[in-house]
Amino acid sequence: MCLFFYFRDRKEWADLEPVPQDDGPNPVVKIAYSEKFTDVFDMFRALLKNDEKSERAFALTAEAIELNAANYTVWHYRRVLLQALDKDLREEMKYITAIIEDQPKNYQVWHHRRMVVEWLNDPSEELQFVAEILSQDAKNYHAWQHRQWVMQEYKLWDGELEYVEELLEEDVRNNSAWNQRHFVISHTSGYSDSAILEREVQYTLKQIKKAPHNESAWNYLNGILQDGGLSSYPGLLEQVTELQDTCSSPYLTAFLVDLYEDALETNSSSYDQQETLNKALELCKLLAEEKDTIRREYWNYVSRSLQNTEYITDMLQV
Amino acid sequence: MGTQVKDVIIKPDAPNTLLLDKHADYIAAYGSKKDDYEYTLSEYLRMSGIYWGLTVMDLMGQLSRMNREEIIEFIKSCQHDCGGISASIGHDPHLLYTLSAVQILSLYDSINVIDVEKVVDYVKGLQQEDGSFAGDKWGEIDTRFSFCAVATLALLGKLDEINMDKAVEFVLSCMNFDGGFGCRPDSESHAGQIYCCTGFLSITGQLHKVNADLLGWWLCERQLPSGGLNGRPEKLPDVCYSWWVLASLKIIGRIHWIDKAKLRSFILACQDEETGGFADRPGDMVDPFHTLFGVAGLSLLGDEQIKPVNPVFCMPEDVLQRVGLQPDLLS
Numbered sequence: 001m002c003l004f005f006y007f008r009d010r011k012e013w014a015d016l017e018p019v020p021q022d023d024g025p026n027p028v029v030k031i032a033y034s035e036k037f038t039d040v041f042d043m044f045r046a047l048l049k050n051d052e053k054s055e056r057a058f059a060l061t062a063e064a065i066e067l068n069a070a071n072y073t074v075w076h077y078r079r080v081l082l083q084a085l086d087k088d089l090r091e092e093m094k095y096i097t098a099i100i101e102d103q104p105k106n107y108q109v110w111h112h113r114r115m116v117v118e119w120l121n122d123p124s125e126e127l128q129f130v131a132e133i134l135s136q137d138a139k140n141y142h143a144w145q146h147r148q149w150v151m152q153e154y155k156l157w158d159g160e161l162e163y164v165e166e167l168l169e170e171d172v173r174n175n176s177a178w179n180q181r182h183f184v185i186s187h188t189s190g191y192s193d194s195a196i197l198e199r200e201v202q203y204t205l206k207q208i209k210k211a212p213h214n215e216s217a218w219n220y221l222n223g224i225l226q227d228g229g230l231s232s233y234p235g236l237l238e239q240v241t242e243l244q245d246t247c248s249s250p251y252l253t254a255f256l257v258d259l260y261e262d263a264l265e266t267n268s269s270s271y272d273q274q275e276t277l278n279k280a281l282e283l284c285k286l287l288a289e290e291k292d293t294i295r296r297e298y299w300n301y302v303s304r305s306l307q308n309t310e311y312i313t314d315m316l317q318v
Numbered sequence: 319m320g321t322q323v324k325d326v327i328i329k330p331d332a333p334n335t336l337l338l339d340k341h342a343d344y345i346a347a348y349g350s351k352k353d354d355y356e357y358t359l360s361e362y363l364r365m366s367g368i369y370w371g372l373t374v375m376d377l378m379g380q381l382s383r384m385n386r387e388e389i390i391e392f393i394k395s396c397q398h399d400c401g402g403i404s405a406s407i408g409h410d411p412h413l414l415y416t417l418s419a420v421q422i423l424s425l426y427d428s429i430n431v432i433d434v435e436k437v438v439d440y441v442k443g444l445q446q447e448d449g450s451f452a453g454d455k456w457g458e459i460d461t462r463f464s465f466c467a468v469a470t471l472a473l474l475g476k477l478d479e480i481n482m483d484k485a486v487e488f489v490l491s492c493m494n495f496d497g498g499f500g501c502r503p504d505s506e507s508h509a510g511q512i513y514c515c516t517g518f519l520s521i522t523g524q525l526h527k528v529n530a531d532l533l534g535w536w537l538c539e540r541q542l543p544s545g546g547l548n549g550r551p552e553k554l555p556d557v558c559y560s561w562w563v564l565a566s567l568k569i570i571g572r573i574h575w576i577d578k579a580k581l582r583s584f585i586l587a588c589q590d591e592e593t594g595g596f597a598d599r600p601g602d603m604v605d606p607f608h609t610l611f612g613v614a615g616l617s618l619l620g621d622e623q624i625k626p627v628n629p630v631f632c633m634p635e636d637v638l639q640r641v642g643l644q645p646d647l648l649s
Contacts, residue, residue, distance in 0.1 A: 019408075037355075068359055068362065072454075073362065073404070076456065111456065115456065145505055148505065149502075152504075173551070179500075179504075179507070182494075182495055187504075216551050219536070220495075224495070226495065294577045294580060295539075297575050297576075301575070
């Protein structure tokens with residue numbers, strides 16, 4: 001372990017009086033710091049106190065960040081210095097890239113990067129950078145936020161659908177990727193074109209065949225068909241029922257319940273109402289008692305709701 | 319065809335009884351002797367750390383063991399000229415720590431030790447044109463901050479000071495195709511953000527805008543075979559989601575969709591029998607954050623050894639009654 005040359009011993013820092021941690025008039029607790037941490041942050045506080053805007057202050061923020069990258073006050077100060085000293089923002093991009101690679105799950109570092117991108121008005125490295133971070137953790141929530149911001153702000157939609165498909169090839173259960181799929185399509189072609197919708201339905205069913213126990217795929221399928229209604233989508237019931245033999249999962253059963261529920265609620269003429277109700281209730285019972293017992297309260301609720309659907313009660317009264 | 323469900327396995331010898339005294343001792347001693355370096359590193363969130371500690375102590379009926387006067391003095395030192403409150407002395411103000419400070423002062427019935435008018439000014443000043451809230455002057459937008467803003471103002475009785483319609487409009491624009499909410503429009507649904515948004519909609523009287531059945535289903539889908547809850551699909555369970563998910567379900571009137579017994583055994587398994595406190599999952603290191611949310615989750619599940627907790631504010635119900643706040647819940 002190499003020795004650290006404490007700031008308090010450096011002659012270029014001799015003019016500053018280090019400011020020790022102040023926990024208030026009556027310190028809540030006595031704290032033991034490590035020497036280096038104390039040294040760096042005492043100096044940081046001294047700089048803040050004097051509102052010093054200098055190169056040495058800028059250098060110190062890097063030391064402080066290295067010790068505690070979550071300290072948002074240090075990041076604020078660094079941004080103030082970046083502007084006051086008119087620092088090279090390209091260098092700052094390299095810096096923040098390294099920091100994020102080291103600590104990718106930290107709000108401050110991503111927000112800092114966004115500010116630098118905004119100041120430079122240059123998103124050209126962003127999608128590749130985020131892709132690199134996602135290759136280490138494909139669900140990093142901060143990374144996805146940044147990616148969405150860059151795409152919307154700078155209108156960088158090209159190639160994203162392909163990128164999403166790559167990620168889903170690697171892990172078809174990546175909920176973030178499914179969300180991104182919805183994001184891209186919503187903001188480009190939209191789902192109102194029936195050809196697009198059909199493409200998406202078929203794509204999703206294909207992924208389901210590969211991994212039937214996949215909440216995200218089923219949520220996506222449900223989500224894109226909400227507006228039109230599940231029961232009226234041509235061929236959907238047949239395709240899903242076909243999957244039952246080879247690709248059964250509680251999600252498939254739940255989807256069928258949703259589909260039947262939609263048929264009942266819309267009083268669809270393509271469905272025998274009584275038979276549909278019976279099937280739906282049977283599936284709810286299967287889920288509650290066997291396939292998804294942990295959510296039995298939910299399935300019992302759905303059963304009751306199905307039986308209470310207005311025209312059902314009308315029908316039963318006839 | 320194997321279904322690999324991402325989950326934990328609870329060992330048979332995991333704790334299965336509630337060790338409240340150990341947790342109280344853990345919190346009371348936190349920062350005074352053990353893990354000093356960790357305590358130091360978390361200085362940038364100290365105000366929230368204090369809120370977590372005090373709230374869990376109050377829920378356990380042990381608030382008197384904490385040093386009220388010192389904490390109040392500390393908070394006074396953290397209010398800046400702009401009205402905002404920082405995580406600690408020498409840190410910059412932020413909405414997150416402004417809320418934590420106001421929550422602490424509500425617990426202690428000492429709101430007026432700070433300049434309330436200036437806090438209101440600070441919060442108002444962070445609202446953007448589209449109704450969203452920035453966390454601080456640097457402009458990060460997140461629905462967490464929408465929640466912080468209205469929760470702070472509600473506790474101060476000053477909800478009418480912001481543009482409510484726009485604030486609501488922004489939060490609703492973050493509702494996703496699966497019924498959940500993310501941090502900004504189109505962001506992936508996430509249980510933590512869902513808690514903030516349902517809490518927000520409760521405080522602002524707009525819960526009827528939520529699709530309670532759809533969201534309730536998404537939330538109860540967070541429960542894994544171990545009984546624990548995750549924050550989004552295909553992620554591991556974490557005790558803090560016992561709060562974010564459970565409180566959200568309570569707010570939208572569907573808490574009974576969770577298997578309570580299984581969740582309870584998961585939460586209890588996250589205790590550390592030696593040190594006290596709760597960890598994110600069984601066997602990991604404990605911290606005050608997970609300790610609060612483990613205990614608060616148990617309270618929501620109906621444990622009678624713990625005071626009733628309010629699902630919107632994550633504060634004891636009796637405190638909110640004293641303040642006169644009764645945020646809407648769906649039935």
